[in-house]
Amino acid sequence: MSTGATGFLERYEAAVGRLPGDSALRAAAAAAFKVAGLPGGTPRARPVEAWKYTSLRPVAEATFQASPKHEAETLLSGLTLLDAPRLVFVDGVLRADLSDASPTMTTVGHSATVAPLLTGGSFTAGVQIARFADQPDFGTLTWPDREPMVALNTMLASDGATLDVPAGVDGGIVQLVSLSGGQGDFHPRHSIRLGKGARLTVVEISAGQGVYLLNTVAEIHVAAGAHLTHIRLQDEAATAFHVSTTYADVVAGGTYDSFTLNLGGRLSRTEVHTQLSGPGATAHLNAAQILAGSQHADFTTVVSHTAPSCGSRQTVKNVLAGRSRGVFQGKIEVARHAQKTDGYQMNQALLLSPYAEVDSKPELEIFADDVKCSHGATVGELDAEQMFYLRSRGIPDADAKSILVRAFLAEALDAVADETIRGLLETAVEQWWERQKA
Amino acid sequence: MAAVTETLDTVQSVTQSGYKWGFETTIEMDFAPKGLNEDIIRLISARKEEPEWMLEWRLKAYAAWLTMTEPRWARVDHPPIDYQDLHYYAAPKKKAGPKSLDEVDPELLKMYEKLGIPLKERAILAGVDPDTVENTQIAVDAVFDSVSVATTFQATLRKAGVIFCPISEAVREHPELVKQYLGTVVPTADNFFAALNSAVFTDGSFVYIPKGVRCPMELSTYFRINARNTGQFERTLIIAAEGAHVSYLEGCTAPQRDENQLHAAVVELVALDDATIKYSTVQNWYPGDANGKGGIYNFVTKRGACRGARSKISWTQVETGSAITWKYPSCVLLGEDSVGEFYSVAVTNNHQQADTGTKMIHVGKGSRSTIISKGISAGHSNNTYRGLVKMLPSASNARNHTQCDSLLIGDQSGAHTVPYIESRNLTAKVEHEATTSKIADDQLFYCRQRGLSEEDAVGLIVNGFCKDVLKELPMEFAVEAQKLLAVSLEGSVG
Numbered sequence: 001m002s003t004g005a006t007g008f009l010e011r012y013e014a015a016v017g018r019l020p021g022d023s024a025l026r027a028a029a030a031a032a033f034k035v036a037g038l039p040g041g042t043p044r045a046r047p048v049e050a051w052k053y054t055s056l057r058p059v060a061e062a063t064f065q066a067s068p069k070h071e072a073e074t075l076l077s078g079l080t081l082l083d084a085p086r087l088v089f090v091d092g093v094l095r096a097d098l099s100d101a102s103p104t105m106t107t108v109g110h111s112a113t114v115a116p117l118l119t120g121g122s123f124t125a126g127v128q129i130a131r132f133a134d135q136p137d138f139g140t141l142t143w144p145d146r147e148p149m150v151a152l153n154t155m156l157a158s159d160g161a162t163l164d165v166p167a168g169v170d171g172g173i174v175q176l177v178s179l180s181g182g183q184g185d186f187h188p189r190h191s192i193r194l195g196k197g198a199r200l201t202v203v204e205i206s207a208g209q210g211v212y213l214l215n216t217v218a219e220i221h222v223a224a225g226a227h228l229t230h231i232r233l234q235d236e237a238a239t240a241f242h243v244s245t246t247y248a249d250v251v252a253g254g255t256y257d258s259f260t261l262n263l264g265g266r267l268s269r270t271e272v273h274t275q276l277s278g279p280g281a282t283a284h285l286n287a288a289q290i291l292a293g294s295q296h297a298d299f300t301t302v303v304s305h306t307a308p309s310c311g312s313r314q315t316v317k318n319v320l321a322g323r324s325r326g327v328f329q330g331k332i333e334v335a336r337h338a339q340k341t342d343g344y345q346m347n348q349a350l351l352l353s354p355y356a357e358v359d360s361k362p363e364l365e366i367f368a369d370d371v372k373c374s375h376g377a378t379v380g381e382l383d384a385e386q387m388f389y390l391r392s393r394g395i396p397d398a399d400a401k402s403i404l405v406r407a408f409l410a411e412a413l414d415a416v417a418d419e420t421i422r423g424l425l426e427t428a429v430e431q432w433w434e435r436q437k438a
Numbered sequence: 439m440a441a442v443t444e445t446l447d448t449v450q451s452v453t454q455s456g457y458k459w460g461f462e463t464t465i466e467m468d469f470a471p472k473g474l475n476e477d478i479i480r481l482i483s484a485r486k487e488e489p490e491w492m493l494e495w496r497l498k499a500y501a502a503w504l505t506m507t508e509p510r511w512a513r514v515d516h517p518p519i520d521y522q523d524l525h526y527y528a529a530p531k532k533k534a535g536p537k538s539l540d541e542v543d544p545e546l547l548k549m550y551e552k553l554g555i556p557l558k559e560r561a562i563l564a565g566v567d568p569d570t571v572e573n574t575q576i577a578v579d580a581v582f583d584s585v586s587v588a589t590t591f592q593a594t595l596r597k598a599g600v601i602f603c604p605i606s607e608a609v610r611e612h613p614e615l616v617k618q619y620l621g622t623v624v625p626t627a628d629n630f631f632a633a634l635n636s637a638v639f640t641d642g643s644f645v646y647i648p649k650g651v652r653c654p655m656e657l658s659t660y661f662r663i664n665a666r667n668t669g670q671f672e673r674t675l676i677i678a679a680e681g682a683h684v685s686y687l688e689g690c691t692a693p694q695r696d697e698n699q700l701h702a703a704v705v706e707l708v709a710l711d712d713a714t715i716k717y718s719t720v721q722n723w724y725p726g727d728a729n730g731k732g733g734i735y736n737f738v739t740k741r742g743a744c745r746g747a748r749s750k751i752s753w754t755q756v757e758t759g760s761a762i763t764w765k766y767p768s769c770v771l772l773g774e775d776s777v778g779e780f781y782s783v784a785v786t787n788n789h790q791q792a793d794t795g796t797k798m799i800h801v802g803k804g805s806r807s808t809i810i811s812k813g814i815s816a817g818h819s820n821n822t823y824r825g826l827v828k829m830l831p832s833a834s835n836a837r838n839h840t841q842c843d844s845l846l847i848g849d850q851s852g853a854h855t856v857p858y859i860e861s862r863n864l865t866a867k868v869e870h871e872a873t874t875s876k877i878a879d880d881q882l883f884y885c886r887q888r889g890l891s892e893e894d895a896v897g898l899i900v901n902g903f904c905k906d907v908l909k910e911l912p913m914e915f916a917v918e919a920q921k922l923l924a925v926s927l928e929g930s931v932g
Contacts, residue, residue, distance in 0.1 A: 049511070336849065351864035354831070364855040366874050369846035373874040377859055379829075380867035 004060035005037040008185070012155045019158055020133035029144040029154035036148035050147075053327040053359040054269055054298040059241045064184045065211040072098060075179045079207060080427050082420060086175035087129065092186030092214070093159045094131060127171040127200065130162040135191040141219045141247035147271070149243045153217040157189035163202070167195030167223070173203060173421075178216070180208030180240065190218040194226035194254075201229040203421060206236055207264070213241040220246065222254040224278060229257045231421055233428055236264040238293065245271045252278030252307075259416050260287040261425050262297045263432045269298040276303065276310035276338075283312045288412040290429065291324035291356075292436055298327035305338040305368075312342075317412040318349040319405060320356035321436070330375070331363040338368050345375035350382065350408055352401075402433075470527035476500065479637055482527050486606045486640070489613060499626035499636030506630045512793035513822045513854060514762045516735060519700060526638045526671070598654045600684075601646040605673050608644035615646055619677055623706035623743045623770070631702040631737040631764075635671045639704070642672035647682035647713075656912060657686045674705040678713035680746065685716040687915060701760075702737045711746030711773070716754070720915050722922050723759035730789025730818070733761025740767035741797075744776035744805070752779040753796065754910045756919040758926040761790060766824065768797035771805035771836075778807040781907040783919070785900075785926045786819030786851070795825035795842075795856075800833035800866065811842040812904045815851035816927055822854040829866035836866040844874040845903055847896065847927065897924040 012030050019026060039048050040055030072090040076098055088098035144151035165171040171194075180186060194200055206214060214236065222228050228248075236242045242265040248256045260270050274283040289297045303312045318326035332343040349358040362375040382404050390400035409429060416422040470481055479500055483493040508519070595602050601612060609616050626636040647653050678684055701723070707715050717740075726733025736759075742751035753767040769778030780796040798807035807827070815821040827838045844853035855872045877899050885895035900923055901908070908916050 339849070349861070351861065354864055356864065357860070357862045359861075360859040360870075362855075362857060362870070362872070364844075364853070364872060364874055366844070366846070366854065367852045369849045369851070369876040371846075371874060371876070375855075375870075375872050377857070377870040378868065379859060379861045381864040 005033070005041055008152055008156065009034060015156070019156075021135065021138045021157075025139045025144075026155050029139075029151040032145045033148055033151035033155060036151065039148055050300070050329075052361070053325075053329070054267070054296065056241075056267075058267055059213055062211055062213070062241065064213065072179050072181070075181065075207060075209065076177070079177070079205065080424060080431075081177070081205065082173060082175060082203060082424055084173035084175055084203075086177050087161050088177045088179065089159065089161075089188055090179050091182035091184070091212075092178070092180070092188045094161070126165075126169065127174060128164040128166070130164075132157060132160040132162065132189050135160070135162050135189070135219075137191060137193075137219060137221070138189070139219075141221075141249055141273075141275075142217065142245075147245060149215055149269070149271075150217055150245050153187040153189060153215050153245070156185075156187045157217070158187070160189035160191070162191045163193070163200070165194045165198040165200045165226075168197045169195070169199075171198065171200035173201040176202060176204045178204070178206040178208075178214060180206070180212045180214050180236070181210050182212065183210070185213035185215060188214070188216045190216065191220075192218065192228065193221045194223055194228050196223045197225040198223065199227045201231070201418065201421070203231045203233070203424075205233045206242065208237045208240055210237060211239045212237075213243070215243045216245070218244075218246045220248040220256065222248065222250040222256050222281075224251050225253045227255045227257070229418070230259075231416065231425070232258070232260040232270065233425060234260070234262045234264055234268060234270070235428060235432075236268065238264060238266060238295070240265050242268040243271075244269070246273065248272070248274045248283070250274065250276050250278070250281040250283060253280045254278065255282045255284075257282075257284040258286070259284075259425075260299060261428065262287070262289040262291075262299065263428060265295065265297065267296045269300065271300045273302045274304070274312070275306060276312065277306050279307050279309045281307065281310045283310075284415065285312070285314045285330075286412065286415040287316045288319070288409060289317070289326050290319045290409070290432055291326055292321040293324060294322065295324045296327070297324075298329070300327075300329040302331045302333065303343065305332070305334045305341045305343065308338055309340040310338065310342075312344070314345040314347075315412065315415060316345075316347045317408065318358055319352065319409060320349065320358055321352040323353070323355040325357040325359070327359045329361045329363070331365065332373055332375070334366040334368050334371055334373065336367045339370040341368060341371040341373065343371070343373040347375070347377040348408075349379045350405065351380065352382075352405070469525050472525055473522045474500075474524070474526055474638065478526050482638060482640060485527065486609070488606070488609050491613075491617065492609050495621070495626065496637050499633050500638075502627035503630065503633035503637055506627070506633055508630050512764050512824070513820055514764060514791040514793050516762055519735070521634070524700060527640055594654060598651055599648045600651060600653055601644065602657055603644055605642045605644040605675060606640070608675075612644070612646070615677065616644070616675070619706070619708055620673075620675055621706075623708060623741050624704050624739050629739060632704050632739040635673060635702045635704040635739070639671040639673035642674045642703070643676075644674075645676040645684060645686065647678045647684045649679040650681040651679075652682070653684040657684065670699070670701045670703070672703040674703070675708075676706070676715055676717070677708045678710065678715050678749075680710045681712045682710075683714045685718070685912065687718045687720075687912060689720045689722075689915065689918070700735045700737070703739070705738070705740040705767075707742030707751055709742065709744050709746060709749035709751050709773075709776075712748045713746060714750045714752075715742065716752045717742070717767070718911055718915055719753075719755040719757075720911075720919050720922065721755065721757045721759050721763070724761075725759050725790050725926075726761040726788065728788050728817075730761070733790070734759065735762045736760040736765065737762075738765040740765065741770065742768070742778070743770045744773045744778060744802070746776070747774040747802075748776065749773045750777040750779075752777075752781075752910070754779075754781040754907065755783070755794075756907070756911070756915075756922060757782070757784040757792060757794060758922045760792075763790075763792040763794050765794045766796055768799070769807065770799045770801065771807065771833075772801045773805070774802045775804040775806075776802050777805070779910075780807075780809045780811070781910045782811045783814070783904045783907045783923070784812070784821055784823075785814045785923055786816065786821045787926055787928075788817040788819060790817075790819040792820070793822040793824055795823045797826040798828070798838055799826075800829045800836040800838070802836075803832065803834045804836065805833055806837045807839075809838070809840040809842070810906050811840075812907055813842070813844040813853055814847065814900060814903070814923075814927070815844065815853045816847035818850045820852040820854065822856060823872075824856045826858040826860070827868055827870070828858075829861040829863045829868065831862045833863050834865045836863065838866075838868045838870075840868075840870040840872075842872045843903070844872075845900070846874065846876045893928070896927060900924075900927060
C-alpha cells in the first residue's frame, strides 16, 4: 500500500460514499488535507508554525506492519484497567465482545451493535452510548482546514464512541480503551456531550504492538455547570505513532478537567483545543510526559477565553532520558470581551541525559485589559543541592536521582483528584521505570 | 522625596500634547533616482568612494535579497511596501566636506538644538573648548539622513586609540577591520531586511576599541530621518578587542509627516575576550497620528557576538516611537562564561504595532543571559514580545533568566508573548516568567487620592513598572526615557 499523504487520499477515494456521517464535510476535509499534507511530511513541505518542533516525516515514510503475534485479548489482559465500564476499540473498531458496559448505560441508534455491551438491568439513567454513525455533531467543533491531522481523521473516520450524559446525571467513569496492532492507520472519532449539571469521568487508555498510526479526534461539549474529567494514558508500542486531537467547548460554569500521561510511542502529538465560551467556565489541561530512547512527544494546547470570568490552569511536566525530545506548546488566547480572565500556565522540564532535548513555547495572546495571565517555564537537570542532601545521607547516586525524579512526577500526578485513577497512572509510571531497567 | 518631585516635574513638563520633535529642516538634498537595481547600488558605492570589494559585497547581498520574500510571521500588519518607490540615496549637499565644525551647515546645528541634544555637546558643537567639559564627555557622531556630518571629540578618542567614525570612512580608512568583521555577525543573506540593508546601506557608525582600552567617553549617535521618501539604511559595526570596554548610545527622533517611511538598519557587535559592549537605544520616531496615519516602519536587525571568553554584550532599549517596530536585538554567546543581557521597554499607543524581543543563543560553557522585557499597550495598539532562548549541547552550565511583563491600558489594545525555549544540554538552566495585567485600581486610587491627575498617575505607575529597565540606561538617557514614556501614553486614559 502507498504510504504518506497519497496513500491516505487513495484510501479516501476508494471509500467515498460508504463512510457514515456528513459526506460534504469529509470531502472538504479531504480537499484541505490534499493541500496541507502531513506536517513536515516531505522534505519540501512548507514549515508550519504549529508543527515547529514536530515533523511527521517518520509517519510519511513508515511502512505500517502488523504485529505477528497480535491478539487483542492478550494485549487487553496485559493492561491495568479500572473496575469500571469500558468500551474497547481494536484497530479503531469497537469490539463489543471485549467491552463491558455497566447496567446504568443505555444505547441509542445502532442499538443492535451496541446492545451486546449491556449486561442487563435498568436503562433509565446514566450514560447513553452510541457508535460513530450516530454522532449528531460530527465536525461542529473541529477545524480540519487548520489542522491537517484532524482533516485526515475527518476524511477517514469510521468508528468511535458517542457518550451522552443527560442533564443532572452523574455518569461515573467510562473507559475508552484503544488496542492497536493491525497493519495500518486508525482514525477513531469520539463525541462526548454533558448536559446541564452532568458529571462524567472518561479514561482513555491506548496501547498496542507493531508499527501503526493511531489518529484520534474527540469533540466534547460541556454544558452549564457540568463537569468532565478527561484522563489520557498513552502507552503505545515503542514503534508506533500516536496523534490525538481534542476539541472541548465549555459553557457557563462548566469544567473541563484533563490530564494526559504520555509514556509510549515512537512519536506522539497530543493536541487539546479548549474554548471557554460561557462566563465562569474552567479548564485544566495538565500533562506529564516521560520519555526515553529516541521517543518524541509533543503536548500542544490552545485555550481560548471567549467569555468573561473564566479560568484556565495548566501544569505540564517533561522528564526526558536517552535521546528523547519533549515538546510543549501552550497558547492562552483572551478575546476582547473576555474580561476578568484568570489564566495560568506552568511548564517544567527535567533533562536526565546529555542527549535529550526539550522545546517549549508558552504563548499569550491577550486582547482584554482586565485580566490576570501568567506563565512560567523552567528547564534543567536535577537540583544539585537536593542531590547533595540525599547523597550526604548515604543514599547512592542512582537511588537519589530516582527519588527526586519520582517526586517531580508525583507533583504532576497530584493534579488528578481521584485516588483510584491516580493509582492507575502511578502504576503505569512504575511499569515504565521497570521497562527502562530491563 | 526629591526623586518624587523630580518625577512629577518630569511628568508635568511633558504634558503638552503632540509630537514636539516633529519639524523638518530645509536643506537642499542630493537624491538618487527612485528605485532599486544594480546601477543604484553602483551609484551608492561610487558616491561613497568605496573600493571594489565593497561593491561586490553589496551586489552579492542584492542578489540574495532578490530571492527572498518579506517575513510575514511577526504580528504586524501594513500595506505592501513598494521597494521601487523609494530613494536609496540622499545626501545633504556639501560644499567641500566639513573639516571643522565652523564649516558645518548652520541649519544642521540649529536642528541639533531643536532636538535637544543633551548637556555639553551642544555647547561643543557651538565651539566651546572641549577641555572645559572633560568629565562629562559624550562624543556625537551625528547622522543627518545618510551622511555623517559632524564628529566631535576625535582628538580625545584618537589619543586612546579608539576608532569612531562613519562606516563609509571606515571602509576607506580601515578596510582590513571592516573586511574582517562586516557581515560576520549578521550575514548579508540573514533575512530580507538585513539583505536589503547590506545592498544599499549609506551610513552608520564604526567603532573599534583596541585591546585593553576602556573607551574614555560614552559614544552617542543621533539618527535622524529627514528626507521625504528616503529609506534609511544605517549600518553599525562595533568591535571591542580583548579587554576593551565601550558604552554606545543611540537616540532617535524624526520629523512629523504623513507618509510611511521605511527604516531597515543593521547593527553588528563583536566582543572578544573579556570585552564589554553596552548598547543603549531610545527610539522615538514618529509613530503616526492618533488614527494610525503615517509613522515610521522600523525593521531592524541587531545582533551581537560574544566571541571571547568572559565577554559581555548588553542591549538596553526604550522603544516608544515608530508605527511598526520589528526588532530583536540578540546575543550569540560563543565564548566561555560570556554574558548576554536584554533590557527592553516597548510602549505602543494609538495604532502602533511593536513586535520585539531577543534571541539568546548559548554555545559557550557557563554562558549566562538575562532578559527583562516590559511591554505597555494602550489605545488600539498591539505589542508583542517574541524571544528565543536556545541552549546548545555545548552550553554546559549555561543559565538564562527571562522575565517579561505586559501592561494593558484600555480595553482596545493587545499584549502578546511568544517565547521559544529550546534546550539540548541537561546542565543548562532556563527560567522563564511572564505576566499580563492592567494597572491595578488600588494603585490608581492611591495616586489620585494624593492629588495626581489620572494621566500623571498612569505615568508614575508606568515608570515604576519599567524601573528595572530604565535603571540600566545611562543617566542622561534615563531622564529622556521617562519623559518619552509619559508623552507616548498621552491620551490613553480618561
